[in-house]
Amino acid sequence: xxxxxPEQSSNPTATRFSNGVIFSGIAVMVVVxxxxxxxxxxxxxxxxxxxxxxxxxxxxxxxxAASIELTDQDGNPFTLAQQxxxxxxxxxxxxxxxxxxPTTLVDxxxxxxxxxxxxxxxxxxxxxxxxxRDTPERLKEYLAFFNPEFIGLTGTVEQIDALxxxxxxxxxxxxxxxxxxYLVDHSTALYAVDQDGNLRLTWAYGTPVEHITEDIQxxxx
Amino acid sequence: xTVFSRRHLFSAIAAxxxxxVVATAHNGHDHGASTPSASPxxxxxxxxxDQATNSGTGAVYLTIxxxxxxxxxxxxATTEAARLVQVHSMTMSDGxxxxxxxxxxxxxxxxxxxxxxxxxxxxxxxxxQHDLSPGSVLDIALVFEHAGEVxxxxxxxWEAPTGDxxxxxxxxxxxxxxxxxxxxxxxxxxMATPAATPTD
Numbered sequence: 001x002x003x004x005x006p007e008q009s010s011n012p013t014a015t016r017f018s019n020g021v022i023f024s025g026i027a028v029m030v031v032v033x034x035x036x037x038x039x040x041x042x043x044x045x046x047x048x049x050x051x052x053x054x055x056x057x058x059x060x061x062x063x064x065a066a067s068i069e070l071t072d073q074d075g076n077p078f079t080l081a082q083q084x085x086x087x088x089x090x091x092x093x094x095x096x097x098x099x100x101x102p103t104t105l106v107d108x109x110x111x112x113x114x115x116x117x118x119x120x121x122x123x124x125x126x127x128x129x130x131x132x133r134d135t136p137e138r139l140k141e142y143l144a145f146f147n148p149e150f151i152g153l154t155g156t157v158e159q160i161d162a163l164x165x166x167x168x169x170x171x172x173x174x175x176x177x178x179x180x181x182y183l184v185d186h187s188t189a190l191y192a193v194d195q196d197g198n199l200r201l202t203w204a205y206g207t208p209v210e211h212i213t214e215d216i217q218x219x220x221x
Numbered sequence: 222x223t224v225f226s227r228r229h230l231f232s233a234i235a236a237x238x239x240x241x242v243v244a245t246a247h248n249g250h251d252h253g254a255s256t257p258s259a260s261p262x263x264x265x266x267x268x269x270x271d272q273a274t275n276s277g278t279g280a281v282y283l284t285i286x287x288x289x290x291x292x293x294x295x296x297x298a299t300t301e302a303a304r305l306v307q308v309h310s311m312t313m314s315d316g317x318x319x320x321x322x323x324x325x326x327x328x329x330x331x332x333x334x335x336x337x338x339x340x341x342x343x344x345x346x347x348x349x350q351h352d353l354s355p356g357s358v359l360d361i362a363l364v365f366e367h368a369g370e371v372x373x374x375x376x377x378x379w380e381a382p383t384g385d386x387x388x389x390x391x392x393x394x395x396x397x398x399x400x401x402x403x404x405x406x407x408x409x410x411x412m413a414t415p416a417a418t419p420t421d
Contacts, residue, residue: 095406098278098346099309102401103339106379133276137408142277145352145404179304181276181347206340 052218054201055211056190062198065191066166068127070159073140073152081197087122087219088193089212092169092186094130095142100188100205101126105146107209108190112147114213118220121195125151129171129186131160167191194219277406279303279346279353281361281375282399286334289392294366295327302359303346310342326366329393338381339401349405353377359400368393375400 068080068090080088089108093101105126112119126143128134131154134142139152154160163169171186188205192215200219203212279302287293298306308323327342329335337343344361346353353359355377362372368391375398376382388395 096276096278098280099339099343102280102403106401135408138406141404141406141408145402179348 054215054218055207056192056201056203056215058201059199062194062200064197065193065199066163068153068163070127070153070155071136073136073143073154075136078151078153080193083123083193084197085121085195087195087216088125089122089216090125090127090191090193092127092129092163092167092171093188094128094184094186095134095138096130096181096183097186102146104188104190104205105143105150107212108150109147110209111212111216114209115216118217121220122216123149123151125153127153127160127163129160129169130173130184131155131157132173192216192219275348275350275405275407277349277352277404279349279403280339280401281306281344281346281359282337282339282342282381282397282401283344283373283375284334284336284396285329286394286396287329287331287392288394290331291367291392292331293329293368293391293393295329296364296366297326298344298361298363300346300359300361302350302353302361304348304350305346306361307345307347308342309345329365331392346400346403349403352405353400353403355379355402361398363395365391365393367391371395373398377402 065080068078070078072078089111091101091104091108093104095101105124108124112122112124115122124147126139128139134152134154136152136154139154143150143152160171164171169187171184174183174185176182190203190207190212191199192201192203194200201215203215281298285295295308298308300306308327310321310323310327322345327335335342357377358374359377360372361375362370364370371388371390371393373388373395376385377400379402380399382397382399385397388398
């Protein structure tokens with residue numbers, strides 16, 4: 001629709017006519033815009049949540065997690081592939097660790113508690129970075145103190161070393177003290193592997209329990 | 222949340238999330254006594270291996286407030302619940318968490334509060350002599366340069382206490398002491414055993 005503006009017209013009648021056309025045009029445009037909004041945008045707001053922003057570091061796009069083939073605390077073979085259908089929260093630590101590891105495990109127990117019924121769909125896995133001391137028996141004794149359902153994994157030194165590169169883990173034993181005990185420098189991040197075996201998230205040490213829980217709940221959706 | 226490549230993420234994790242800790246030696250026959258000044262190099266020559274039968278570790282957290290005008294020094298700590306107690310510090314430097322024994326004791330500056338908490342400063346209990354069971358209490362003796370020795374009854378529980386009676390000794394006020402439950406770990410303990418031999 002083409003309407004002359006009042007300024008371009010010398011005819012008062014034409015001006016009034018043009019005004020009518022302009023008002024009609026505006027009305028139509030308003031309706032069209034409203035329809036567009038209603039048709040394409042409004043339902044979008046109603047149906048979809050805003051994009052979820054993970055608290056943890058988000059691997060994009062998700063890729064299959066590096067395989068883990070070790071021995072669990074009952075002496076049984078374990079592969080990460082057998083976790084299919086579950087979310088796995090993986091921590092690399094060790095039982096002689098006085099502070100970071102137990103603090104993390106206590107936090108992960110709180111995550112499990114917060115997940116309620118969904119906790120059945122989530123496993124906590126402690127992979128030792130100290131295979132020389134952490135036998136399956138020792139892992140079993142240790143994890144029983146936190147949650148016997150937690151999975152503890154160990155293997156040979158070579159098996160554990162082979163995980164470091166693919167998982168980006170640093171773990172370096174310190175010199176032993178007079179009684180042969182030693183501490184291990186190690187990465188403290190957590191990793192989440194989803195139901196399809198993809199590495200999805202990592203959380204730095206100290207990430208609040210609520211944040212980990214929310215992220216897990218989103219992965220479970 | 223920033224999206225980053227796996228390689229960059231791993232680099233970031235490597236930089237930010239490593240917790241170097243310094244293994245420190247002890248006087249192997251000095252049961253229960255802590256001599257925080259010993260260094261691994263100095264003591265490793267002794268080779269007086271204890272063959273400790275238990276090798277679980279624990280941590281005690283608390284706050285120490287120096288209300289006086291002179292600095293004090295936490296020289297050592299002992300408990301019958303562990304073979305050895307060490308003061309461990311945690312410092313953050315360039316994103317790297319560094320944990321190490323506080324050799325020579327820990328300064329308690331005048332007018333300041335030193336807080337021991339999970340992920341930070343802690344008293345590390347080495348080679349637990351029994352389980353630290355929830356609901357139990359462990360006695361730990363702290364020796365200060367000026368305030369002298371004070372014995373605390375530390376509750377073993379999963380969370381930091383919200384309210385407790387302060388212990389006052391000299392210019393020091395000690396509060397919120399707690400120990401996290403921990404097993405003494407008898408399995409696969411003591412000296413580093415040969416590499417685990419998994420069934421597969």
